[in-house]
Amino acid sequence: MTSSENGLKAIAVLEGFKGLLALMVAVGIHILAGRNLQQVAESIVSHAHLNPASHLPSIFIHAVGNVSASNMSLIAIGALAYTVIRFIEAYGLWKGLVWTEWFALVSGAIYIPFEVYEILFHTSIVGVGVFVINVIVVWYMANLLLRQRKNRTLAEDLYS
Template sequence: MSPSKNTSPVATPAQRHAGLRVIAIYEIIKTLCLVLVAMAAFHLDRQQNFERLVHWLEHLSLADSNGLRWKLVGLLQDFGPSRFVAIGAVALGYAVLFGIEGIGLWMGKHWAEWFTVIATGSLIPLELYETLHHFGWLKLATLVGNVAIIIYLVRIAMQPRASR
């Protein structure tokens, strides 16, 4: 009779490390995207740059996208250049938050696991509302992905430190 193998569903340290690294990369990608959004928003706060973008969009010729283009032009004109400073500041704030999460997870810090759970979990109600009232496949995928990240990180963070 052969000895029984341990078939516990608990991930090995190498698997946990890999999972944390994947989430860290995801957080860093979000950080970089938000920094780009912030840079663009801060650039659009100047009246001349704003008017140039609106003019470019008005004269852009894209088949089957006229409705979307005019909605975007209208939205930009409603915002005006002054609101882009606020958009840039919010994007930069989230970039800092996601950057802290990503670096902490990459380094395997226990506090980063809980920090990410709390920060990501705080956005779940908003994501759920948006998904239910303005459905989109990308919104649903983001919601499901963030819930999976929270569940994974809570399971990892709840393990005794000695087994980590």
């Protein structure tokens, strides 16, 4: 197995993991459908031994309390669609399908400006980690596609 195949498989695993997380969100939202979400949020905060009156837990409780049933359905559908996209991308990268290589490059690059904004205005370890991983994936995919293009051009020159 070549290093590019290993890299593609590693990115495929990452994409599959992202799809699995999105699937867990979709299932979790489905399970919570019809429940009093503010009460669920308060229960989570209490279970985590957090002060519900402090800044972040109160923001969480307030935000969850304002989510309507129709919004829950839209979020669940969105999470399910994201799951399907990530699983298709993971499969394609695992199999070395070129179109998924391009898709991985473009879909990763789209997030970079938003991640930079998040780092600039809401810096966190998780945000920086996600940004670094995404930049590595985008750099790797761009590098791989450029090498493939160069190899194809060299082969065309040799046979023309």
